[in-house]
Amino acid sequence: MVLSKELKLEVERTARGVREDIIRMVNAAGCGHPGGPLGMADFMATLFVAHLNLKPENRDAPDRDRFILGNGHTCAGYYSLLAQRGLFPREELLEFRKFGSRLQGHPHRSAELGIDMSTGSLGTGLSVGVGMALAARLDGHGSRIYVASSDGESQEGQIWEAATAAAHYGLANLTVLVDFNNVQIDGHMRDVMDVRDLREKYTAFGWHAMDVDGHDVEAIHQALCDAKTESERPSALICHTVIGKGVSFMEDQPGWHGVAPDNEQAAAALAELGTG
């Protein structure tokens, strides 16, 4: 299914909003992780706008879709998407990481906010996704379970235990989107601990796995549509992205994994994003 013109515009507008929010939030907090979610903004916006069935009206519905941010440190972008989808006021985003805030440094499960799972410890998300997918199947509803993960997180053994189980149970209602930006904390992933070809790995584990340009919203949309046509295998989108995408001085820089831009840097970033 092609992405309609209106929907494509909405995805692009949402992704721009995500990028601006990330800069403002992390700058206001004085700490946090801007790089990863800037790179994820395009595929996450495509998922949240065009696929994930989550809105304020259905947040309590047992048969709605679920989302888990396995790479929980990238939550600035996730919170922006939840706010833009109307789950809570967008002004609240500036409370990110502050004492007493609902927007914790790493996601904390909250029915109110539409956050389906607590994460932050890498490696834990996909297993929970397997459980959610099994529960949905037991209850016989057609909800889909989406899990975001990353190349760095793919170093955790638990990911591969979950991948084995998901294929074994034939969880066609489970989709993982892997942010593959070749960056982790200590440097470029290929230098620190090379996870190699994740499409080949997921395929060998019995998944329907696809390489996708993580900044091409039409390609991502197509891959998410393909995932929905699978009847027996879980799907993996290996989303090839650039960390810091959209802010030239952050692009492909491991140093921007977990450092907040100061006021001057934030202004420069927002100017580049077109809203300074």
Place this chain on the structure above:
Amino acid sequence: MDLSEAPRIATREAYGLSLAELGKSRGDIVVLDADLSGSTRTKYFAQAFPDRFFNCGVAEANMLGVAAGLATGGKTVFASSFAMFATGKAWEQIRQSVCVPELNVKICATHAGLTVGEDGKSHQMLEDITLMRVLPHMTVLVPADATEAAAAVRAAAEHDGPVYIRLSRASTPVLFPEDHPFAIGKGHLLRDGTDLALIACGVEVVEALAAAELLAQDGFAVRVIDMPSIKPIDEDLICAAAEECGAIMTVEEHQVCGGLGDAVGEVVGARCPVPVHKLGVHDTFGQSGTPTELLAHHGLDAAGIATSARALLTTLAADNKKGRA
């Protein structure tokens, strides 16, 4: 002790520097990290001795297994990550592959406790002392400042067997001079007094000292003990405090269940029974906030400790009167 002018150095920084220093004389030392070498400060060792450093990636359970394997080859292995992941992800590997076979692996975990701050509950490890203390053959050290952290690292390198060292992210005042006499199994009397004994570890030692100062203004003479060696613990120092002060208050940025307070309580209950009041985190997870906000929220800053101590001293005085009447 006036600490306002003292230099502030995080214990993780002292760890990284002393490890790189030890690397010069100890060719048997091998260091592992799990994609956090900048934060844990093992990067200093990695830069100086790249051949004896292995970055294991985000795979802590595997890292502890690799550490055990290296130790069977005669290496003294230092393995680092955040306290949450070093002890939480890899507890079973620490139990089965390190402690059961009594291997020479030193787990040096940073970013322990509430003072991690804004990262919140997923990263604020409040159960590690409990998890490590319960393991046979494990030594557990929680240094109070940079000097003590460096000394703990040297002691761990000398010690034959598994050691856990709990380190902090936050910069805290340097309390001790270079010749500070550190030894596994020994605590330190920092301030004398007989109304109450505060026994603290890690970043809470500074807070306990400041609390004692506040309490002195109210006329209370409070003893302060630094207890960096949680296992083995300094039983004689604890019993002397129990006998001379009549009551003990323990202070830690950790769950009260199973931590320093329980370790002290076990000794007091068996050898020298007096009331032991435990300050720490009470059966809850952390949350985002600055270290200062979080310590205050849990009553673990100097003011909070002083408030709890005053309440305890008042109760004890009332009980005493009743007892005499």
